[in-house]
Amino acid sequence: MTEAPTPYVLDADTMTGGMRPIRQAVLSLGSNLGDRHGKLQGAVSALEDTPEVTVVAISSVYETDPVDTPADSGKFLNAVVLIDTTLTVHTLLDRALAIEDAFGRERSEPGAPRTLDVDLIVVGPRVADDESLKLPHPRAHERGFVLVPWLEIDPEGEIPGRGFVADLLGGVDTKGVHKREDLEIIL
Numbered sequence: 734m735t736e737a738p739t740p741y742v743l744d745a746d747t748m749t750g751g752m753r754p755i756r757q758a759v760l761s762l763g764s765n766l767g768d769r770h771g772k773l774q775g776a777v778s779a780l781e782d783t784p785e786v787t788v789v790a791i792s793s794v795y796e797t798d799p800v801d802t803p804a805d806s807g808k809f810l811n812a813v814v815l816i817d818t819t820l821t822v823h824t825l826l827d828r829a830l831a832i833e834d835a836f837g838r839e840r841s842e843p844g845a846p847r848t849l850d851v852d853l854i855v856v857g858p859r860v861a862d863d864e865s866l867k868l869p870h871p872r873a874h875e876r877g878f879v880l881v882p883w884l885e886i887d888p889e890g891e892i893p894g895r896g897f898v899a900d901l902l903g904g905v906d907t908k909g910v911h912k913r914e915d916l917e918i919i920l
């Protein structure tokens with residue numbers, strides 16, 4: 734089978750005529766502190782306000798039991814967004830961290846309640862394994878709060894090296910993941 738050609742755009746930063754690939758990325762948003770829905774909405778708006786980012790799809794909002802966190806952590810609101818971007822993976826990570834900071838996330842101890850968490854789950858077929866960035870996200874394949882919203886907006890979603898989201902979900906506990914029909918994130 735022949736692969737579809739990678740789409741390219743003119744590099745708007747340098748205007749040198751350099752070309753950058755457009756990559757589709759999957760981002761997970763989570764909040765378990767304060768105005769949780771407001772934080773998720775703010776993050777999506779901030780992504781859409783980024784010139785090199787186009788938001789392609791936004792999942793429903795899910796209320797989820799905390800995992801990998803201290804027992805007294807509050808429930809999260811989670812959502813997943815698909816974006817098209819011409820940013821490099823590290824610049825996209827910087828943007829994600831800046832959006833977290835803009836919403837006042839305090840970095841105390843690991844697992845402490847967070848105002849907003851923006852994780853890069855996959856960025857096209859890219860693999861990264863350095864101090865600041867791991868791609869695909871090393872725990873995404875076992876997290877119902879990532880896989881359930883992702884499948885909703887991307888039935889053919891796949892984690893390179895792990896498999897299809899639909900298949901991975903068969904091995905994941907999703908009891909603590911509940912759609913909030915009363916909440917919505919809009920563009």
Ligand SMILES: Nc1ncnc2c1ncn2[C@@H]1O[C@H](COP(=O)(O)OP(=O)(O)OP(=O)(O)O)[C@@H](O)[C@H]1O
Nearest residue numbers: 843850851852853854864865866867868869870872
């Ligand atoms: N795929 C990724 N997406 C977001 N941050 C990443 C990724 N890979 C590595 N990091 C690094 O992780 C740091 C954030 O760590 P943090 O303690 O906030 O993790 P977390 O989001 O709370 O937990 P988890 O990684 O289990 O989701 C960032 O500063 C970033 O450099």
Ligand SMILES: Nc1nc2c(c(=O)[nH]1)N=C(CO)CN2
Nearest residue numbers: 763797798799800809850878
């Ligand atoms: N339910 C839920 N649990 C979590 C979440 C999250 O977003 N939702 N994020 C974590 C660290 O990124 C750790 N645990």
